[in-house]
Amino acid sequence: MSNDLEHRSSPPDFGDDEMKDDDQMFKSATLPVTDDIPLSEEDEEDENPFGEPSVSKKASTNINELSTKNDTPLTIPSVTPIAVLESPPMKQDNQFFPSDTGINSIESSTQPVYENQSSAISKPITNENISTTKPIQKPKEDHNIEITVSDPTKVGEGMSSYMTYRITTKTSLSMFKQKEFSVNRRFSDFLGLHTKLVSKHLQMGVIIPSPPEKDSLSMAKVKISKDEGIPTDFIDRRRSQLERYLNRLAHHDKLIQDPDFRDFIEMSTDLPKSTSTQALSSAGVLRALSNITNQVTKLTTKTSEQDQWFEEKHTFILDLHTNFKQLFNHFNTLFTQRKEAGQALKLLSTSLNHLATIEEHTLLSSALIELANVEEKIEQINIDHSLKEYTLISELIKEYISLLEMVQLAFQERIKLHQQWLTAEDTLKKKREAKIKLEQTAKNVDKLPQAEMEINEWDGKVIRGKEEFERISTSIKQELENFEQTRIDDFKQGIQLYLQQLLEQQEKILEIWESYLPEANKINL
Template sequence: MSSPKLQLNQDTSEPPVPPSSILPPMGAPLTPPVVPVTPTATPSLTPNITPAAPTPVSPVTVSRSSPDQVEGEGSDEYIQIGVSDPQKIGDGMSSYMAYKVTTKTNVSYFRKKHWSVMRRFSDFLGLHRKLNEKHLHSGRVIPPAPEKSAIGTTKIKLGSDKNADSGSSDFIERRRAALERYMNRTSAHSTLRADPDFREFIELDAELPRATATSALSSAGVLRLFNRVGETVNKMTFKMDESDQWFEEKTQQIESLDAQLRKLQGSMEGLVNYRRDLALSTAAFAKATAVLSSVEEHSSLSRALHQLSESTERTHTIHHAQADADFYVLSENTKDYIHLIAAVKDVFHERVKTFQTWQHSQITLAKKREAKAKAELAGRMDKVQQAQEEVSEWEGKVERSQEEFERISKAIKKEMEQFDVMRVKDFRDMIIKYLEDLMTSQQQIIKVWETFIPEAKAIS
């Protein structure tokens, strides 16, 4: 039997975004969470140049003025969530990291306006799993939680607070920043923000039940792995007979966007590594000139070499701070969007699964009607009544499946409207923040060398 065609009304109020539109244009400002970066200075050569302070995090606002208006526009309500103060609780492999989750809001259904709770990393993963189970099948895009890292976690568990190396500190800071971005993305969604599990997570001033199913080595984790393999096979083997042009074009755009973001991420990682290598080379040059100035007998040349060493050390600090800014402003936010694109793909696949259910119901209904017709022709009235009941049952299932398919299609279109607007705003803010940091660092470098020029000219 041929597959049923999709009969959805096209939404022509706004043309779809073309697949070639990979990076968004400049839009209205929205400041994503930015991690403050403190440059590491050499004790013997303290720089006088202070890197630009990071832009403070803007609260996520809530819109109620129009159902078509994206959350965050033209509203006096807001919700802002900060994740801070990572603390190691316990010792050895039984230890874990806990974070302070601070919420500031004036949304009416929250009991307080400002409060804080402590949550462990597995609590965040447990919250994401609950939201995913409840809202993914409804066509909601669930922001992805930070991924687990067995290497990083083990390093923290086996290390001590007193001799924690820079690698562990960087890992903890990256995870803290990722958790903060995840919480603010989730709270920006009106449905997810009002979910009882989300409200309990940010409001309950007590330990949450242990989310053991989040462990990668647990039975639930192994089951999730097998489910993901099955879902991947299903995505590869089942080709949906799409009749809605909007979904066809949007799917192509999402695939193209994912591919281009991954290329951009690779280029950004190369930029960050290059900037850090530049900082290390500049520091080595500063040390070499410092040694040379100490053995130089000519007084004015020795003084100039010493000043060159200090100026180069200052530029090293600026390069190091800019490398951190490149990482947190560009690389990490782009990586977040790659994961967010994966969440969008999951929602689209839920629609495909709903279509499969509808198609299966159609096929089964046809078989039941055929069985009823055969019973009537054979004169087996005892079977006709039973066949009629089965036909009525599957007619109801077909109707419900079609309604579910149309409902999830409509919900996805609404989700993608908000996703596209927020994507433009986030990328605009990311680019502006990067350019502002870059201009500031370049101005600081110019100031350093302008200060050194008189010393060089004074050599006689």
């Protein structure tokens, strides 16, 4: 067989330059499950949004098979409906992947470094050898679909209890049999859905939204609380987070067509119980990350990214991820300090009331009482503002921290596919060299057919590896272009609402002080 290697597009070369390690590449939402013991057999918790300013606890997305064992039926006699105020649904025209993607990448002089599997030959990743240079594909027309999550209900009692949510979908898309339908799902079902989507779409370069994180402490309070003591603020925040998560999935061109997602929002029966939703502790995350790093280190060499677009985007994603985590921690600190300030105002109000009771001057005593009432009103306004600020800004930042980690996973998948292509190319080269040696020895002529078969097999693997690498490169470009536009739209909308609420807060405080002014002026009479 003629040597046609020279006539085929070879995989990109790896550079020999000295590169620094990129630990960020392995921060993953698909870390393996550790041995942490859940609070109950259902383990429905997620991270406390008002606790420590840490975002390390992630919902496990380890790609494990799902058990066919059904969940506890929802028709348990002890069912406690939770009455909470529903926040308005996410703006539907602000899609996770809108059709307009005119965002230019931010340039950076810092060059990212990827770690990849070792090979006999070092070659840089570049698109110069990729034959297809297709333009970025724009998403199709807007999806006419709206998903709301409502009616959080506690099922069961004690630590074996769990929460269910009613998911209502309204759509005119022809892929669905009905225009409006509803199902009941529990929190572990959301985590199981995420696991399935990651296992199928991450290898294609799709940026998959993450569900809300687990919160062991808050969920434990829900489980042990009686009807009147259930923390409705936590439940409503989770309901809102789940609603935003489903709408992000529904407005993605690929994910909305996934059979598992459609079953999740359409199938009225219970879903199979997911076995890969155990919460990761901080120590578990570190152990899992260490295991991944050690495994990759054994198989990798330092490689350089020669594609300018991916180089700039990777640097930008890492910087953005770091800045978002710092910003999220600062907002948590601010929230804690505001709670402390609220407690101080409450103590001040109490002291003013005590002082008013012993004050002999009637007008001054009355003014002190009214001043105490003013401080109480301001305290309540500040508390309400802090909660709204957390919902609008902090939770949005936390969502994008998870999304950026999924972006890093997509980059890692591209690196892995490139390595598979490179390994196949090197193996094909060795097989051809072995065949040449066999042809030079007459006694090994009977081994030539087998050698020819192996060459054909590895030649096919080279072709498939090249096609897969080109496909994921094109997919990541399209996903990131849309991701950038959506990120800007989300933060623009969030900041506008935040400033509007901040203005309303200051106006309320001004009205309170203006109403108190006549009472204070009476002291001069």
